[in-house]
Each structure stands twice: as structure tokens, then as C-alpha cells.
Amino acid sequence: MDTPGATPNRVHLEHLRDYNESLVVALARTRAEFDRAGVAEATGLTPQAVSKVLGRLTEQGLVEVCGVRRQGVGKPASIYRLVPGSRHAVGVHVARTTLRTVLTDLAGTVLASRVVPLPPDFTPGQLLDALRSSMPPGQDLVGVGIGMVGPLDHAAGIVRGAHRLRHWHDVPLRRLAQEALALPVHLDKDVTAGVTAEAWRRGPAFRDGALIMVESGVGAGLWLGGAAYRGAHTNAGEFGHTVVQLDGPRCVCGRSGCLEVLHDTAFADGRVDDAARVLAAGIVNLLQTTDVDHIVLAGADLLRFPEVYRAATRAAIPVSHWMDVSVTLADLGADVIAAGAAMQVLDAAYGIPSKMGVRSLF
Amino acid sequence: MDTPGATPNRVHLEHLRDYNESLVVALARTRAEFDRAGVAEATGLTPQAVSKVLGRLTEQGLVEVCGVRRQGVGKPASIYRLVPGSRHAVGVHVARTTLRTVLTDLAGTVLASRVVPLPPDFTPGQLLDALRSSMPPGQDLVGVGIGMVGPLDHAAGIVRGAHRLRHWHDVPLRRLAQEALALPVHLDKDVTAGVTAEAWRRGPAFRDGALIMVESGVGAGLWLGGAAYRGAHTNAGEFGHTVVQLDGPRCVCGRSGCLEVLHDTAFADGRVDDAARVLAAGIVNLLQTTDVDHIVLAGADLLRFPEVYRAATRAAIPVSHWMDVSVTLADLGADVIAAGAAMQVLDAAYGIPSKMGVRSLF
């Protein structure tokens, strides 16, 4: 629950504790209210252990008792709930010409949102200035998440070479922002941040999903097996540059017949139906490859014709009795990416840890 | 390390122990020899804790002392190694006309391999008979893994409707085999089992990879983020049925221009170069989507012209300074799938658990 920090050892038992606390917080996020017995059954812990965990979480201000009573006979049970306002995170969406900043609480609710313009072809220094002046006067800030176009390296926190931005080659943005803002910083691809927003808000039922983003280009954020999936080089989800027409027109990426080139051409010509059909074919390809059961449609271009795209996608997906796929629209609108970046910070601090205290490791 | 089984509680602390034991076994698998200090550094445990873990593992017969290392001054350190013969697993590959059975040890080495023919259009009962008589007279058997064509449901252990087999609709094969063989059984898609074999043998460096299988059809087994990835309905990796030519010829799956139809047509016509180029285009699509950095080529058809396919794949993958992809051939030959099925059993018993003692959970 807290940063590993200095001491190299004494970690393993603490991680067991943190793991169980995260488990309870994760459960609290999905339920408006909960009691001790319910947590005990869901986590497999004994009721006493849950009492201890809830005691610690109450002390940290993360949960609180909000009432009593429920069933018939016997002493009434205490009802707990998450305290959404106990922690906050900042999410940032760095686009080509604008900087969007969002403040969210622990439940993932967007409390404030603002946009400022960025200088044309801005430099790292200019971005850091804009970041500094956009920060909300927050207390209890867990950290800052930055969502940005790739390619970039999530693990190292380095922007490899943002598309159509000249001054962004191998820039260690995470370190720079961390120093400028004096807060923990996460750096990730915009689409991955976006899908994190959807996953965080929907809870554990959203195990395998993809966020399809159509906004000056076509990309996908992947959430596989209950976690953001980024691939070996933080480059997963570049599905706009998958070929769907081997002898198709040349794409900026060097190949021919990419989904993006076909879609954007049709879209620019006003043939939105055709564009949607091409995208839908690509989405089915994605389903064949990744077998996600949640498709979330997003992006400014797409959301101008939401029902066209949703209908085309639904129509293209084959039906079967054992394979269901939900197709929905992103419900955070233009804030998805910034909000998702914020929720990545929350996820790192209050999500269920995937590996326990083990570093890079062999 | 042992099955959760009966007792519902008292689990959490034991799981911490099992987790660390699994960690050490996983490390032991990647190194021929190791000592206490090395394990301590890799796992973050203290040397004393490693002593306790190694003591328990020695008692279980999984590791043994194999000598001492004298490096300069000081008392020489004990050198340990995994005892490959201490545990065995059986892997089975159910193909349309044959049943391949493989016996492997804890290190993943194939000790024995045999093939028996299956009756044409065989029934579940006939398969179970063949399974029973194919079982090696083993002791120390951890379990049996079955790799089979989909669609099937890995979690439930049910074959949904094996391709081109009439009697295989919603057959609970895992339960049936478990009863027939009196051993734990795992059921998985053939390609997923195959990629498990590669991942198990290569160790943790193989975090994100895909096994491309070309053998009467085109499929892919995915290994993402250090674990087999199956998707929401155990249907991931059906990348033979991704469309690469929107206006292409009709495919058996109902869509048009699937990778498989284009590839198989060219292959059947003897245009192997063309077939390899089509497959390579599909592989690059897969890379754009999943960003794996290991591509393993396999399958009887493909391995008749291994260098043609490897060269075509290498040529198609774009090069960049921060993005490297290795392209190799499956080194287990025809045994890959059966061996991988066996290693899934080993993985379940001696791999690093992903979630600790938490069941299905909310």
C-alpha cells in the first residue's frame, strides 16, 4: 500500500498485508456498501482478519462506517463504505496542441477538468511549465498520470518519439515531471490510459477489453487478464497499422492497406458508413486475436457518429451461444485519457498488486 | 504448492510460503546450478529465509546439493540444483486422427513420446479408452495436460465443438478424463499448450511471445506478460481468421479474405514464397496488436520450409533501434503441443501463482 522505498528486506510479510488491504479496497470500489462477512467470504479471509484490515483502512481514512443493521435476528452488522474523497489523483492528457488536466477521487469520479493550449511543436520545457501551472492546489494527491501518444517506454518513463512532435526523441519525461512536480508520475500511451479508465470504473467484471480510439488515427488500448497490457516495448494496440487490404493504398507507416489509411480516407470523403465498416472489420480481427469480451468505442471522430459505429461493429461480430461481446461507448467523453491516467496512479497505489515485492527478477 | 482443496481458511500465510517456494523453483529451472546468496538476491528474501525454503524443497526432493563452490576466501558455498527426475507430467496432443502422448520431467525434458491412431471421427469414449492405454506406468505423476483444437473452454474444461469432429459438442472432457485417469487434468487449446512449452523452456526472459502454428490451418498461441493468454472465452489466437484482404476469397469461417484462406491457397498451389509472405504480413499485424518480442514458428506444414518462412517473417518486420523481435523455430518438433500440455501441469503445480489463494472472487 505504501511505496517500497528504502529498506530492501522486511518486505514479504508487509506485502501480504498490503495485498489483502488492496483486495478489500478493490472490493469496496465495486460495492456501494459492504459488511465484514461479505468481505470475508469474497477474500477467503476470516472475519477477524477482515476486522484488522478494516481497522487499518479506517485509520488511513480510506473506508468508514456508514450505518448499521441489515438482516433479522442477531446483533446488527456494521456497514462500511469507501470514502471517495480521502485520496485524489491528477491525470494529464498531452495532445498535439492541448493539455488536458483532470482531478479525480478514489472512486474514479472526475471532480475537475480543464484544458489549456500548448505552443505549436512544444518542447519538453514548455510542457513542464504548462504542467506546473495546471496542477490543482491539491492535498492528498497520490500522484500524477500522463497519457500521451507513443511510441514511448512505459517502464522506463521515456518518450521515444511522439508522433508529429519534433522535440520529443528519447525524452525522460517521467523523471523530469517527477522533479518538476515533486510527486510520483506515471507515463503511458494515451489509449492504454483510456482503457484503464474504463476498467477502473467497471470493476473486476471487466477482465478482457479493448478501447478503440478514433481521433486523428486509429488505436486500441488493451486490458487483458485484469490488467493493462502494453507488450514488450509499450507498443501494443497499434491496430490502426494492421493490414486489412494487402494490395491497398500506401500508409504513412510504410506498409500498404492499413486499417487506418482505409478508414481515414473513407471518413474524410464523408463515407462514414464505409469507414465504420472498415473499422468494424478491424475490430473483429482484434477479437479473433485477443478474444476480449468488452469493446469500448471512443475518440472525437468516432463519437461524432456513435450509433453508426456501434451498429456497424455489432453487425460485424459473429454471434454464438458461448461467445458474447459487449459493445459500448466511452462514458467519460473527452476526459477518458486524462481520467485513465489518473486511475493508473490509483491502480498502482490501491490496485491489487500482480507480483509481490519481487523486483525485475531474473 | 499443494492444491487448495478442503480447508477454506488458514490459506493466506501458507500461500506466502508456497509463493516463495515457487519463486525458487522457477529460478532453479532457469539455472543449471545456484547458491543461497544468488537466490536471496533475486527474490529479495534474506539468506536465512532462503535456507528455510531450500530445506523444505530438499525435503520434497525437488532440489539437492550438488557440490560446493570455492571462490577465493571464506567458507565455500553449497551449490544446489533442481532434481529433474523428482516429478513427472504427462502431456497429450489430441489431433484429428492421432493421439500423441509425452512424458516429461520437472525440467521440461521429453523422456518418452508415442503416437497411436484414433478411430475416424472418434467419440469421447473412444478417446478416453485410448488415453487410458497410452498412459505411461508412471510414479510421481503431477497430472495430465490435454492439448486439443478449439473451440473449448479452458476454465470449465469443456470442449465446445472441436473443428471437424462430429461427436464433440459441449463435452466435459476434463472431468471425464480426471475420472478415467484418477489424476488432475488440464485442458487447453493446442496452440496455447504449444506456446507454454516454449515459454517454460526459455524461462522468464520469454515474457511476451507468440507461437505461430501452420498445420492444416493457421493459429497462434499467445504468451503475454509472463503467462498464457487465452482471452475471455479461451478463443484468443485465432489469427488465421483475421482478414487481410477485405475483398478476398470466401473463407470457411464465413468472412472473406482471411489470412488462412490466402495462405492455404498459395501453399496448396506450391507457391510457398507467396504463402510465407502472406503469413509474414499476418505476423506483423499480430506484432502491431500485441507487441510481443518473440515469434516462434511451428507446425508440420511450415516446418517443411522453415527457412522460407523465417526469412519472409524477418524481412517483413520493420526495424527500429528500440524494438527488437526474435524469430525462431519451435525446437520440440512434433512434440511441442503434447510437451506444452505437460508443462501446463507443471506450471500449475510449480509455477509462480498469479493470484494468491483468491478464488473466482467478486
Added chain:
DNA sequence: GGCAGTTTAGCAACGCTGTTGCGTAATAGA
């Protein structure tokens, strides 16, 4: 050959985790 320094191994006590046992509080129904 004897002594100091270094590295490894292991026993014993400890802290912290979740677990178990049992006593207490609060409610419904008789």
C-alpha cells in the same frame, strides 16, 4: 604451523501476519 580475516551456515529469539477460542453486546422471537 598458528593466527587473523572472510564468507557461509544454522540455531534461537523476535516481530508481524492471519487464525482460533472464548467472552460480550445487540437484536428478534417466544
Added chain:
DNA sequence: TCTATTACGCAACAGCGTTGCTAAACTGCC
């Protein structure tokens, strides 16, 4: 008012990794 039932918590406990200390085995030096 009494009893059964349910919820909660203190106290003792078992098991995990950690810390402190001692013994063992080796090298290098005197």
C-alpha cells in the same frame, strides 16, 4: 424475561520471514 442468534473484539496461538549471534570452513599472512 428468557433464549437463540448474529456480530464483534480481546487474548493466546501458529507460521511466515527477520535479526542477532555463534560455529564452521577456507585463504592469506606472519
